[in-house]
Amino acid sequence: MSIIVGFVPTPAGEAALTAGIAEAMLRNEDLVIVNSAREGALVDKSVAAADVLEQAGRRATEAGIRATVVQPPYRDDLADEFLDVAREVNASLIVIGLRHRSQVGKFILGSHAQRILMQADRPVLAVKADGALS
Template sequence: MSIIVGFVPTPAGEAALTAGIAEAKLRNEELVIVNSARQGSLVDKSVAPDDVLEKAAQRASAAGVTASVIQPPYKDDLADEFLDVAREANASLIVIGLRHRTQVGKFILGSHAQRILMQADRPVLAVKADGASPF
């Protein structure tokens, strides 16, 4: 089994990574760091550069956690792709970061985190960056 953490290069992504490392260490499980981009997209601000992903894996290793990084592209829906990865990896826990969005922003753009929370068939740990409010 493994711990899956959705990682983006943001304070919420860093908080998710920190929580994922702690959970993997506590449960003595492998950590799978997932950073995904829309298939065919030339620019995507949620895609972490290779050096950032390498540092994320090094943080896990320094904590005594075996970690791997995957970057599966998604076609239609990020939440569905992420949940598929969790099932394929037989994840015992999904860790995601939360960020503040307005009600209008949620309505227009949807919320990947909300969909993951509602549709996951395994436990989800949702964390927020220090000082941030999810509401």
């Protein structure tokens, strides 16, 4: 089994990575770091640069965790793609970062985190950027 972390190059993504590494150490499990881009998108600020992903993987290995970084493209829905990866790797825990968004922002743009929380068929650890657990 493994722990899966949704990683984006933001404070919330960094908090999720930190929590994922801690959980992988505690549970003695591998870590799968997921950073996904919309298929065909020319620019996507949630996509981490190769050096950022390499550093994320290195943080895990320096902590004694076997880590894999994956960047599966998604076509229609990021939450569905992320949950598919969680099932594929038989994740025992999903770790995601949360950021504050207004109700209007959630209504207009939707919330990937909310969909993952509601639709996941395994435990989800949601972490705020300040490190507080939700």
